[in-house]
Amino acid sequence: MKIASFNINGIKARVEALQEWLKEAEPDVAILQEIKSVDENFPRDLFEDMGYNVETHGQKSFNGVALLSKRPLEDVTRGLPGAEGAGRDGDDDVEARYIEATVVGDTQAIRICGLYLPNGNPVELTPEGAPVLGSKYDFKLKWFARLEARARALMTEEQPFLMAGDFNLIPQPEDAKRPEAWADDALFRLDSRAAFRRLMNLGFTDALRVKNNAPNTYTFWDYQGGAFDKNDGIRIDHFLLSPQAADLLRDCQIDAYTRAKAKPSDHVPIWVDLDL
Numbered sequence: 001m002k003i004a005s006f007n008i009n010g011i012k013a014r015v016e017a018l019q020e021w022l023k024e025a026e027p028d029v030a031i032l033q034e035i036k037s038v039d040e041n042f043p044r045d046l047f048e049d050m051g052y053n054v055e056t057h058g059q060k061s062f063n064g065v066a067l068l069s070k071r072p073l074e075d076v077t078r079g080l081p082g083a084e085g086a087g088r089d090g091d092d093d094v095e096a097r098y099i100e101a102t103v104v105g106d107t108q109a110i111r112i113c114g115l116y117l118p119n120g121n122p123v124e125l126t127p128e129g130a131p132v133l134g135s136k137y138d139f140k141l142k143w144f145a146r147l148e149a150r151a152r153a154l155m156t157e158e159q160p161f162l163m164a165g166d167f168n169l170i171p172q173p174e175d176a177k178r179p180e181a182w183a184d185d186a187l188f189r190l191d192s193r194a195a196f197r198r199l200m201n202l203g204f205t206d207a208l209r210v211k212n213n214a215p216n217t218y219t220f221w222d223y224q225g226g227a228f229d230k231n232d233g234i235r236i237d238h239f240l241l242s243p244q245a246a247d248l249l250r251d252c253q254i255d256a257y258t259r260a261k262a263k264p265s266d267h268v269p270i271w272v273d274l275d276l
Contacts, residue, residue: 004271035064059096105276111161120186
């Protein structure tokens, strides 16, 4: 089963590019981020006509995640647990960043967790160096903690699951062409990387690094300064596999060629092939 993740940076602007890639890559499941659309405005008919079941968790103009699947999507849930009082201003977290569903393969089922983790910039710190309460960086780290809690709960079930999407996180210096340029950025700060490491230490496998450990391998290039032509990129889109899912891993690759097409997203798809 081929499962892909793609931050499309706006379904309205990228719908034709997304359809073209789906025809080329033929994923069984596509996990989308930044659809930037409310549920009722998502062009689900276009993808249903291509043979996909569609589930969305949308938000006007910002964020938004979706699942497209050639197989039925079962037990769909929207929103990361712990939303009560978890917003940036102490209210509930209403940002559409997380969706889960179960997909049944030929031999077994897998739980798919699609996510768009907060960016966290600008980084606001107290004089003591702690994140300012209610700031975007504080929200990012607290969202990470909620994601870790959800992962812990799923791990106890000892069933195959994965967490995939735009983590807005550069794990290590080799995941950026110029790591020094990101030193003070929320995507690469030590607190952010420590949160990611705590998540990984639950028993996840970084699928790409198992199957493709080549240098200068990225999933995001800025639109400015000819970044893609210079391969001045970062790796922030990840597939994290539970131990049971990691046992099923056959391949993981990045479709970097899509970045060179007309009206591209600033991200490119990453996909895994699992023996399901």
